[in-house]
Structures are given as C-alpha cells and as structure tokens.
Amino acid sequence: MAHNQFELLKQRRFLPYFATQSLGAFNDNVYRQAIIGLLFYLGVNLEERTLYTNLAPALFILPYFLFSGLAGQIAEKLEKSLLVRITTMMEIGIMSIAAVGFVLESLPVLLVALFLTGLQSTLFGPVKYSILPSVLKPEELTGGNGLVEMGTSMSILLGMIFGGLIFVIAGEQGPEAAAFAIVALAITGNLVSRAIPRVEASAPDLKINWNPFPESLKALRLARKQPAVRNAVLGVSWFWFVGTVLTAQLPTYAELHLGGGSTLYLFCFVLFSVGTGLGSLLCEKLSRRTVEIGLVPLGAFGMTAFCVDLYFARTGLSAVSGLDVQGFIATAGSWRIMADLTLIGLFAGLYIVPLFALVQSRTPKGELSRVIAGLNIQNSFFIVMAAVAGIAVQRYLGWSIPEVFLALGIANAVVAVFIFSLVPEFFLRFVAWMYVTLFYRVTIEGVEENVPDEGAALLVCNHVSYMDPLAISAAVPRPIRFVMYYKIFNVPGMNWVFRAYRAIPIAGSKEDQAVKDAAFAEIHEALAAGELVCIFPEGGLTKDGEIAAFRAGVEQILARDPVPVVPMALTGLWDSMWSKRDSRLGRLRVPRRLRAAVGVIAAPPVPGASATAASLEAIVRRLRGNRP
Incomplete structure (x- = not known):
C-alpha cells in the first residue's frame, strides 16, 4: 500500500494506467493543435480558420452525447485492462487516418479523424475513473485522483505546446512531422497500456443494449440516484463550465487586456494548468488521505474570490501591445494577475479531486462506469453551454472579458451555495475539516x-x-x-x-x-x-x-x-x-x-x-x- 500519492507512481497497479491516460490526453492535444498549425501552414483565411476552429471542438465532443451510454455498459462488462488496450489500439488506427490527412493536407479527413478521436475518448472515459476504486484502497483514492488530474492538466498543457511547435520547428516538413508524431504517440500509449494489470469486470453478466439513447438516459438516472453523488456530478460538470468559460477567454484576454499575443496566452494557460496540478496534489495532504468533501466548499469559494479579483486586477484595455512574457511581467499589476490565474487553478484542483473521489467511493462498483458515462454526458452539455454563454454575453450584452470573469465568479458562488444547500454534508464537512x-x-x-x-x-x-x-x-x-x-x-x-x-x-x-x-x-x-x-x-x-x-x-x-x-x-x-x-x-x-x-x-x-x-x-x- 502507498503511504503517499507519489509512491503510487512506483507501483504497477497504478503507473502504467497513469502513463497511458496521460499519453492519451497529450496526443489528443498535440493532434488538435497540429490541425490549427496546418491551417496557418496552408494560409487559410481568417473566416475559414474561425469556422474550422469552432467546428473542431464540436466534432470532438459530439460522440460524448451519442455514445456515452454505450461506453458505460462496455466498461462495466469487459475486463478493464483489456478495454484500455482496445481503446489504445483504436487510437493507433484513428491517428493513422489523421496522419493520411496531414500528409494529403486534407482538412475533411482530419475532421473525420477528430470525430473518431472523440469516439475513442468517449469509450475510454468511463474506464478512466472507474478503474481507480478497483486498484486503490479508499485512503488512496484522493491521492490517486489528484495524480490523475495533475497528469491530465500537464498533458493538455504540454500537448498544446508540442502540437503548436511542430509546424514552427519542422517548417516545410510540418505535415509529415505531425503525422509521425501522433502515430508514434498512439503506438507508445498502446505499448504502455499492455503493462496494466488485469482488473476484473464490475458487471460481467450485464446485457448490453446497443441502442445508445435509452442507455444514455439510464446512465443519467444512475448518476442522480444518490443525493451526494448526484450533486457531486453536478459539481464536476460545473467545474467544466467554469474551466471552459475561463480558458476560452484567455487568448483574447491576453491580447486586448494584457497587451500580448499567443505566447502570453500560452503563459496564462500554463499558470492556470500548473495551479490546477498543484491543487490536485495538495488534496491528499489536506484531506489526511480520506475522501474529504469538506475541501469542495474551500475550492469553490477560492475560485470565486480569485475570479472576482481577476476582474479588479485589470478592468480596462491594455495601453500597449506586442508584449512577450518578460515584457508583461515587467508591467504594473502583472503579479496580481499571475497570482489570480494560478490560484483559480489551485482552488479548482481542491474542488474537483474530492468530487471525483466521492463519486467513486459512494457508487456501487457494478454501476460506476455507467455513472461516469452519465457524468460525461452532463459534462459535454455544460461545456457546450459554456461556449454558447461566453459568446452570447459578449456579442449580445456587450460584456468585456473582465466582466465575464466577474460574472463567472458570482455565478460560481451561487451554484456552490445551491449545491451545498441541497446536500448540507458538503458544507458541514468543510466546517468540521x-x-x-x-x-x-x-x-x-x-x-x-x-x-x-x-x-x-x-x-x-x-x-x-x-x-x-x-x-x-x-x-x-x-x-x-x-x-x-x-x-x-x-x-x-x-x-x-x-x-x-x-x-x-x-x-x-x-x-x-x-x-x-x-x-x-x-x-x-x-x-x-x-x-x-x-x-x-x-x-x-x-x-x-x-x-x-x-x-x-x-x-x-x-x-x-x-x-x-x-x-x-x-x-x-x-x-x-x-x-x-x-x-x-x-x-x-x-x-x-x-x-x-x-x-x-x-x-x-x-x-x-x-x-x-x-x-x-x-x-x-x-x-x-x-x-x-
């Protein structure tokens, strides 16, 4: 048994799984950023580029709506390490299709492959979190989830950086380099997944209903069966809403309000991601190795406080432009903005990790994969709503990005109070903690x-x-x-x-x-x-x-x-x-x-x-x- 979360990284029951899911998140983001790089490489005009960059997330997330119910059943019925190997084999095939798209410089082929990547992620999603209670003891759940969230945050960040640099470094050979990278990463992920020990199916006798729509509704009902789990699922989905709204504003915020460009945007994203990773890792220490849902209100109120402070830190437009990271750091008030972004991420980590641990610890093992599937459906809905809300308040209400941050902080407080009023256990555990x-x-x-x-x-x-x-x-x-x-x-x-x-x-x-x-x-x-x-x-x-x-x-x-x-x-x-x-x-x-x-x-x-x-x-x- 691991006596701290980092010891899990030395153990076969956790390390191959951790590396596999991290490689998967890394490759997904390399691929998505490489598509954006190809758009610039091909000289696609701004209007078409905007169309593709908005269509890509929609294609990636659509399978979560369509096939999560089916994915939850499959994850329940199959031995879990086998299912991980199947999904990583799928990744090799899908990335091979994407590689053809890069070599042929065909955006339609790349978008088809992106939809299939979303399908593969949909199938992997339920097993990603349902496997943890089978391989970890209850006192290891918080630490294990903290490592997974940290690994995911860092993989997304590094994948974005690596994918964005492919066309910069490779130049004329950019399409071929992108094709090689994504296939090589997919093969590596599959090889690593073969080291995951056998994890028995949680419901091997489950009869699969291949009609995904009624099963999706059933998964949503299972996720709402227990009040504490239902509200933990709602809290996780709200986390994705907040994260989507916040990160979607960062590119324009870095340009208009901080006076920088893509490099400064990436720096802001680094701060948020590093903060989330640190908060995720802190959970085990603060919770004393228990599933301490008292950290959830602490995380929620911290997110609110620093979202609101981010508004006051820089309400107007930047007087300068073209700043790099060093130039931004030298400007007045930059450290406050940097602290706000980092601490929003840190408190987000304190917020999300205990929620996942609660869902895993309070859900019967024979239902957990389907509950995670229902969670993924709801997450997808909240992500779409976040994208729509972010566009609507700026385009139709004329809100500035700092005003969006202020509204997000206030909304986060309202939603937190609503959730904690439905299940007082969250707030009471916070007071006790x-x-x-x-x-x-x-x-x-x-x-x-x-x-x-x-x-x-x-x-x-x-x-x-x-x-x-x-x-x-x-x-x-x-x-x-x-x-x-x-x-x-x-x-x-x-x-x-x-x-x-x-x-x-x-x-x-x-x-x-x-x-x-x-x-x-x-x-x-x-x-x-x-x-x-x-x-x-x-x-x-x-x-x-x-x-x-x-x-x-x-x-x-x-x-x-x-x-x-x-x-x-x-x-x-x-x-x-x-x-x-x-x-x-x-x-x-x-x-x-x-x-x-x-x-x-x-x-x-x-x-x-x-x-x-x-x-x-x-x-x-x-x-x-x-x-x-």
Whole structure:
C-alpha cells in the first residue's frame, strides 16, 4: 500500500494506467493543435480558420452525447485492462487516418479523424475513473485522483505546446512531422497500456443494449440516484463550465487586456494548468488521505474570490501591445494577475479531486462506469453551454472579458451555495475539516490497516469530548454512522446538522424504550447495508479523563449482527474545551494549546461473534495507554 500519492507512481497497479491516460490526453492535444498549425501552414483565411476552429471542438465532443451510454455498459462488462488496450489500439488506427490527412493536407479527413478521436475518448472515459476504486484502497483514492488530474492538466498543457511547435520547428516538413508524431504517440500509449494489470469486470453478466439513447438516459438516472453523488456530478460538470468559460477567454484576454499575443496566452494557460496540478496534489495532504468533501466548499469559494479579483486586477484595455512574457511581467499589476490565474487553478484542483473521489467511493462498483458515462454526458452539455454563454454575453450584452470573469465568479458562488444547500454534508464537512485543521494535529495509527475498505463493521471507541466524531471522521476514509445520545441529537438548531450526518439517536431503556428500539433497528439496517457504524460504549463523555466500563449495548448489537468490530482509542482530547475536564463556565474558552496533538488509534478487527463489552474495553484501554 502507498503511504503517499507519489509512491503510487512506483507501483504497477497504478503507473502504467497513469502513463497511458496521460499519453492519451497529450496526443489528443498535440493532434488538435497540429490541425490549427496546418491551417496557418496552408494560409487559410481568417473566416475559414474561425469556422474550422469552432467546428473542431464540436466534432470532438459530439460522440460524448451519442455514445456515452454505450461506453458505460462496455466498461462495466469487459475486463478493464483489456478495454484500455482496445481503446489504445483504436487510437493507433484513428491517428493513422489523421496522419493520411496531414500528409494529403486534407482538412475533411482530419475532421473525420477528430470525430473518431472523440469516439475513442468517449469509450475510454468511463474506464478512466472507474478503474481507480478497483486498484486503490479508499485512503488512496484522493491521492490517486489528484495524480490523475495533475497528469491530465500537464498533458493538455504540454500537448498544446508540442502540437503548436511542430509546424514552427519542422517548417516545410510540418505535415509529415505531425503525422509521425501522433502515430508514434498512439503506438507508445498502446505499448504502455499492455503493462496494466488485469482488473476484473464490475458487471460481467450485464446485457448490453446497443441502442445508445435509452442507455444514455439510464446512465443519467444512475448518476442522480444518490443525493451526494448526484450533486457531486453536478459539481464536476460545473467545474467544466467554469474551466471552459475561463480558458476560452484567455487568448483574447491576453491580447486586448494584457497587451500580448499567443505566447502570453500560452503563459496564462500554463499558470492556470500548473495551479490546477498543484491543487490536485495538495488534496491528499489536506484531506489526511480520506475522501474529504469538506475541501469542495474551500475550492469553490477560492475560485470565486480569485475570479472576482481577476476582474479588479485589470478592468480596462491594455495601453500597449506586442508584449512577450518578460515584457508583461515587467508591467504594473502583472503579479496580481499571475497570482489570480494560478490560484483559480489551485482552488479548482481542491474542488474537483474530492468530487471525483466521492463519486467513486459512494457508487456501487457494478454501476460506476455507467455513472461516469452519465457524468460525461452532463459534462459535454455544460461545456457546450459554456461556449454558447461566453459568446452570447459578449456579442449580445456587450460584456468585456473582465466582466465575464466577474460574472463567472458570482455565478460560481451561487451554484456552490445551491449545491451545498441541497446536500448540507458538503458544507458541514468543510466546517468540521476547518475546525480540526485549525485546532488540532491529528496523528493516525492503524486505521488504514484495520478499518475494512468495504463492508459492514462496528467501530467502538472511548468517549472524551463532543468533538470525537470529527476526529474519527478525519481519520477514517469511509462515511460513518455515529450513534449519539438522543437529547443532544434533538438540540434545537443542531438537529439538522446531526440529521445531515445521518447520526443515529439512542436513549437508555429507562429514558425512552421506543427511541432505543428505533436506534437498534437503524443500526441493524446500516450494518445490513454494509456501512460503518461507530458507538461509544461508555454511554457518555468521560468525567475524569479515564475510560468508564463499556455497557452491554454493544453485545446486543453484535448478537443480531456479528460483524467485525474495530476497537479504537482517542488521545489528546481531554484538554479540549469540549470535554468535561472543567466546569461549564471554564469550558467557554479556546483549547489550552492551539494545534494540540490528537491521536486516533485502531486495533485489528475482532470477530463480532466472540467480542464482549469487557474484551473490547480491555483492548481500547491498551490502545490508549497513559495518554488521556
């Protein structure tokens, strides 16, 4: 198992896949930029060049609308490494057609090949993300997705640069050089893909419906089945909307408002892409190797802040023209613009990576490829709408490009608030992540090895403070159903928070038997559904920092559902303002030490059939040791 995301690049289960998808993204952009280079090489007039440059993205994206439903089924039914090899073989054939187009200098042939490239990307799309949960552990998902997003961003950027330079460097031999490059890259991608280990099909018995249209609708319905996944899919599609609007304006923005040309545009794109790559890589560190959807609001609000600041950084036209990168950097206010573009990308990375990880972790494996297919259909729609919106507001409303950036920032905030209002879990996780990050240094021991990656399990832990669930959630990559005292669950103003977290209220037999019975029934349903449930068997917060006797309720749960039990211990929270160390008045203060060390320790699972309250208590006491 990889203990940080970069170790994945040394392992066969990830590296060949990562290299294959990066080469594919690189080759796609080399090809598309080489077509633009050919237009200049042939001396095509501006009107025809504009027609081709607008037609090309439409032809590339059309297959996503037409064939994503079919692609999702195929990715579900076939062994995944085989499907990757098939799609890379398709790439060789398609790029061979494109090579003929370059050599013959035939734009119609190149556009046909571009449509086929879109078809190949459509087939590869569902397997690109659905393969990750099969080869990575839950605690590796965020890091793996971060590497994929970083690799994709860098591949797009480098592909654009390489494709744009082919005709500059090769001169008269430009068409032949482009033909050779794209075929050689396709062959390299196929050779690398042969090193991807076997990954079994997620639904080998699925019967494929070859009519793509009803299957596309079915894929969209699957993507909307679970509220959290539905809104994560919406968030991913909105990311593509924002990215499309922003990057589409950069060429003209660099010319009119920054005083440069194509070189400066590419520099701006580099800043945005590098920022996205950095943000993607930061996700694992900030999330502590969990699927931390609390980063999504942080990313959304960061994108908004720096889109708005980009408007204020340069509202008018540039007084000069013809600047290169060095000349632009020397102008007043350039560093603010550079920072804005980089930070928009960085927060976009923090935004997109947890969303993909959430979709992968919360979707049944037998449906994930089709959900990704539905996601791709919706992404395509948002990309088209972004292109239309960007043109419409400038042509018909007369907006300047900085005004487009301002509107984009405001719209991003509105959409983010809308998504987070539909599923409060996003915002609540953000608040919890911020609190734990600001006030504690969480050390995790044994969680990755001992908490099951899938299936039902009961977590039992000592109860030190009201913040215990946040500390445990920060350490465990899977969603957890916490059992909590019903009077706290019903506190006015907080009840909606606990409901959003899907906490289970419980009462003692003498207090409310009906509440207790309902709690045990809900615990049974959660375990039967393969979820993690966490209980605090002491029955309340410690009053002296020591572990109290575990009550028999845990044995009642295991008598009905003898699932594996993972003993856990918390340390360092006794000094918290949320413990009962002081009087109620004395607790109204910040923690004694900012960034206090907190430990979350897990022992190997104990068979539910043999576990007792006393034996589990002994294990938790041993785990905690003398650390209060």
